[in-house]
Amino acid sequence: xxEKVITEKLAIHGGAxxxxxxxxxGKRFGIEEATQLLEALEQNTLFYHQGNKVKTFxxxxxxxxxxxxSVATSSGTAAIHVAxxxxxxxxxxxxITGPITDQGTLIGILYQNAIPVFADLLPHTYNMDxxxxxxxxxxxxxxxxxxxxxxxPSDMDAIMExxxxxxxxxxxxxxxxxxxxxxxxxxxxxxxxxCFSTNDFKHISTGDGGMVTVNSGDEDDFLKxxxxxxxxxxRFGQSVQRDLHYVAPNYRxxxxxxxxxxxxxxKLPWICEQRRQFGDRITAGIKxxxxxxxxxVTEGGECTYxxxxxxxxxxxxxxxxxxxxxxxxxxxxPNSAGYIPDVVYMQPMFQARQxxxxxxxxxxxxxxxxxxxxxxxxxxxLQTAIRLRVSEFFTAQDIEDMIAGIRKVEQYYRxx
Numbered sequence: 001x002x003e004k005v006i007t008e009k010l011a012i013h014g015g016a017x018x019x020x021x022x023x024x025x026g027k028r029f030g031i032e033e034a035t036q037l038l039e040a041l042e043q044n045t046l047f048y049h050q051g052n053k054v055k056t057f058x059x060x061x062x063x064x065x066x067x068x069x070s071v072a073t074s075s076g077t078a079a080i081h082v083a084x085x086x087x088x089x090x091x092x093x094x095x096i097t098g099p100i101t102d103q104g105t106l107i108g109i110l111y112q113n114a115i116p117v118f119a120d121l122l123p124h125t126y127n128m129d130x131x132x133x134x135x136x137x138x139x140x141x142x143x144x145x146x147x148x149x150x151x152x153p154s155d156m157d158a159i160m161e162x163x164x165x166x167x168x169x170x171x172x173x174x175x176x177x178x179x180x181x182x183x184x185x186x187x188x189x190x191x192x193x194x195c196f197s198t199n200d201f202k203h204i205s206t207g208d209g210g211m212v213t214v215n216s217g218d219e220d221d222f223l224k225x226x227x228x229x230x231x232x233x234x235r236f237g238q239s240v241q242r243d244l245h246y247v248a249p250n251y252r253x254x255x256x257x258x259x260x261x262x263x264x265x266x267k268l269p270w271i272c273e274q275r276r277q278f279g280d281r282i283t284a285g286i287k288x289x290x291x292x293x294x295x296x297v298t299e300g301g302e303c304t305y306x307x308x309x310x311x312x313x314x315x316x317x318x319x320x321x322x323x324x325x326x327x328x329x330x331x332x333x334p335n336s337a338g339y340i341p342d343v344v345y346m347q348p349m350f351q352a353r354q355x356x357x358x359x360x361x362x363x364x365x366x367x368x369x370x371x372x373x374x375x376x377x378x379x380x381x382l383q384t385a386i387r388l389r390v391s392e393f394f395t396a397q398d399i400e401d402m403i404a405g406i407r408k409v410e411q412y413y414r415x416x
Contacts (some may be wrong), residue, residue: 001088010412012330013089018405019332019398020203026393028205032266036259040298046255048072049235054258057329060265062209065179067194069214069222072258073229076175076197078251079210080145080206081108083193085248086212086225088144092365096136097145097173098128099343099378104197105147105173106344110355111249113362117141118345118377124296126150126309129377130158137162140366143169148187149176151275152297156190163191175210176306179272183300188213193225198257203306204264206257272304274392278399281307282388284315285403291316291410292386308388311340311381312407319413325386327412333405336387342387343378345370 003380009015040046040053048054054072062070071078074285089095091113097105099118109116119132122337126149144163146154163170174180179195180187188194198209212229214222224267232248280303283294293311297303312321319327325337350370351353353363373379388402 008408008412010327010330010409011332012150012327017134017330017332018408019401021401022398023334023398024391024393024395028114029260030261033260034318036263037256040255040259043255048252048255048258049240051255051258052263053106053255054253057258057265058211060262062087062213064265064268065189065213067189067213067215068217069219069224069225070315071212071222071229072253072369073210073212073251074253075104075208075251076173076195076199076202077104077107078229078249079195079197079212080105080171080173081111081249082225082229082251083171083195084108084114084143084145085228086214086221087143087171087192089169092140092362093142094138094140095143095145096133097142098147098149099345100126100149100340100381101147101173101344102175102340103347104175105145105342109145110208111360114142115140115362115366115368116345116350117368118343118370118375121378121381122155123381124293124311125152125154126381127152127154127296127298128159130155130162133159134162134166135348137166137168141166141168143171144191145171145173146191147173148180150294150295150309151177151180151279151306152189153177153180153182153301154305155298156185156187159301159343160190169193175202178268178304180304181302182298189215192216198261198264203275203304204261204268206253206260206264209253209257209261219310226265231323261262271392274394275305275390276302278390278394279303279308281396281399282308282390282403282406285400286310286406286410289407289410289414291414292406305390307339308390309385310388311384312386314384316413317410317413321384321386324409324413327409328386328405331405331408333402334389338382340382342382343375345374346372361412 093114174188175197194213198206
């Protein structure tokens with residue numbers, strides 16, 4: 001088999017394509033969501049406190065992941081801000097996080113007038129390196145915001161040990177990692193808070209939305225977190241407490257989002273299991289190739305692959321990443337060269353140190369700067385990555401075709 005593939009002409013050079021059939025597709029939404037939405041409308045209210053859909057959604061989510069308390073929010077970005085606010089993160093505090101993520105991870109830090117500090121990543125799990133985290137701790141550090149990237153759990157034992165040693169809050173960003181497990185525990189249930197997103201580009205969707213798990217199990221902590229998502233109003237039972245002691249945003253989830261979420265949650269275990277099996281199968285099919293490095297799952301972890309990202313070992317190849325990506329695409333395997341264009345600290349906001357127009361606050365509190373080379377592993381990951389889509393609607397044959405395409409291109413360009 002290997003010899004046959006090596007001598008085979010690439011599709012980009014006029015050879016036969018590996019993938020000649022369409023990838024499996026399916027409908028994310030159906031009668032289940034429509035039924036829940038109709039029931040929400042028939043309540044004659046779409047306000048979370050008066051209706052039952054958001055409450056039911058949260059109760060179902062709590063049972064699924066095994067927590068006592070969670071709070072609904074209007075987005076995953078909002079969920080992270082709520083967790084930071086409930087944790088008491090404030091002006092001049094430092095929050096350590098990862099440099100490959102969405103701005104949604106960072107906005108809440110800056111809204112609290114705290115300062116993002118970036119720790120480098122492990123080269124093949126793409127998650128935060130515990131040693132790098134500890135090296136960034138100062139007297140201002142108050143929290144570690146752990147990004148579980150692409151469905152892969154981080155090394156939570158090491159991170160929690162560091163947090164306990166230095167008395168830090170741990171907030172888990174699980175937007176891409178529903179039902180991923182670390183040593184038998186779901187991500188989002190290990191740190192002090194877990195943050196989830198239900199925007200349209202996640203494992204499940206309510207259009208936009210999010211949840212915060214409150215993992216202390218302490219009712220006062222839950223009440224504080226719940227209030228921070230609702231202008232610091234305390235809405236429980238029949239009473240509403242409007243005495244405000246500090247500012248908090250309005251990040252309420254509507255009954256329409258909650259209704260869709262109820263139906264989506266029922267599909268989530270199947271979605272995650274399909275993705276886990278498909279991603280692990282890709283790894284098994286390419287791990288022997290010297291020209292690529294497979295997406296490595298954290299030891300003791302189970303990955304639910306929001307996407308699959310391999311890296312090229314360019315020293316073993318005769319092509320550039322762009323050539324590899326284009327050749328793979330011509331074989332019928334959609335992919336992208338890289339993930340985000342660059343590490344987030346190279347964004348203009350951080351380079352100009354301007355969270356607010358015409359101001360360097362809060363960066364000027366410490367004088368922090370964000371220079372190229374700050375997180376060399378993360379920068380190199382983005383320069384050598386090939387990202388592949390994984391979908392629960394794919395077929396087993398789709399995955400085998402993906403493997404065959406990667407193997408064909410790698411073996412053609414492999415240094416002899």
